[in-house]
Amino acid sequence: MKASELRSKDAGELGKELEGLLRAQFSLRMQLATQQLSNNSQLGKVRRDIARVRTVLREKAGK
Template identity: 50%
Template sequence: MANKSADLRQKDVAALEGEVKELQRAHFGLRMQKATQQLSNTASLRVTRRDVARAKTILAQKRAESSSK
């Protein structure tokens, strides 16, 4: 987990925004698979949801840091 955070913290704001969009797209795909009962590993929903939250948190921190300067 710390490894994912460290990787995200090295990215700039534009790259983080792209990462958030990509993670949200992946999460949406998993939700659709679950709705059509094609998803066997439902734990992956939790993992992607938390990845989205982690990326959004770091993005918000970077935006706050850049606006305070």
Template identity: 45%
Template sequence: MAKKAQDYRQLDDARLDHEINEAYRALFTLRFQHASRQLENYRALREARRTIARLRTIKRERQLAALAEQEKAHG
């Protein structure tokens, strides 16, 4: 079962980067299976893309929060 965004938000930055890399690997594998007509669950492609988007969104939220903290500290 796919994890929820709140589950991913509990991860530290290194683990989040690792999850992003693993999600891209999974998507690559699914695309390869799709191209070779071995993919049985086509919904998995959509889920993989959404997982990547979810992870990247959380990473971007953290980047923006860090920038806001820097601006607060400097100004």
């Protein structure tokens, strides 16, 4: 997911995107804890996506 794609969305869509990413992160953390996660790099990707969404939300709130 690119920041330019996120900037084209409105705050409601970004909120839904953030909620989905947080759920995905929780699911990945549970898989890691139960040793069912095969690709550990997914955690980092989801974390960075969450940071991107929160940054764009913050930018939109400032305008």
